[in-house]
Amino acid sequence: MNESNIITLFVVQIVSICSAIRTNEGAYTKIGSKYYYIEMEKKLMWSTALEKCQILGGHLAHLESEKELAAISEHLDQGKWYWVDITDVKSEGEYVSSTTNRQASFFRWMDGDPNNKNNNEHCVHLIYYKSKFFMNDLACDSTISYICEMD
Template identity: 30%
Template sequence: MARKVHLRIWNSAAFLKRTWDDGAAYCDRLGGELLVIETSEENEFIYGILKNQTKTWAWLGCSDRSTEGTWLCYAAASDLPFENWATGQPNNANGNDHCLAFHNTDGMWSDSKCDAQLVHTVCETTSIQEDEGVTPSSSATPMACYTLGSDGRLRV
């Protein structure tokens, strides 16, 4: 069964930068959650959108806060369905890196401090809700809707 996913990719340069928890709460207010990338095709698709943005990191919806090295995805508390770690990652630098960040220059992932202030927040929702009082900056790709097939592949 296909599912429709609405992606909101906010470039927060016009607003406040967000921690992982702030990003998760923001997505929740939109009726969604931080994006969980499930396939290499999804990863490449998100990379294609973000690679031309000026800021380099985006929050994704997984962390290993509960148990170091066991990456669980936001809301569903399920295992990480796909991995695209950068070389040497995850490294849990200084014992403080527990949240998943996407790097837009190469599409690879790193573990990051959850309280780091990142510019991009990527949300996925199954319905469209407007965020009252917030207008995306003109340099961002604020929202796009896509259909995912039962195999998890994007239908663009």
């Protein structure tokens, strides 16, 4: 392959990558000060949702306040559950953001949670209960909807 062909191939790949990034950005909606992609149809396990968000140029949603949760809640289907970026899979009871690799700082737990039911609930999701969304621990291999966030 000569130098001209290599340069042409390189340019084609760059254009393709830029096009894919633009497409992914188009899937995100600005809610408050952040951009989110809310997947309501495809249900994935937590780890697969994490990978999918990375493919889309983001990460699982990292909620940091009541205000943020309230804003995104307006865009969620009350009948669905949604993965967020919190897990205690490495150490029971120590909830860490997969985005920051630090202890999560914001929680709105449902009454009685987290409870690690059957010693198998290590990933956090949003669930609608008593007219608002709460956080609940759930088995990471459960397949539910998910929320991606792009910085």
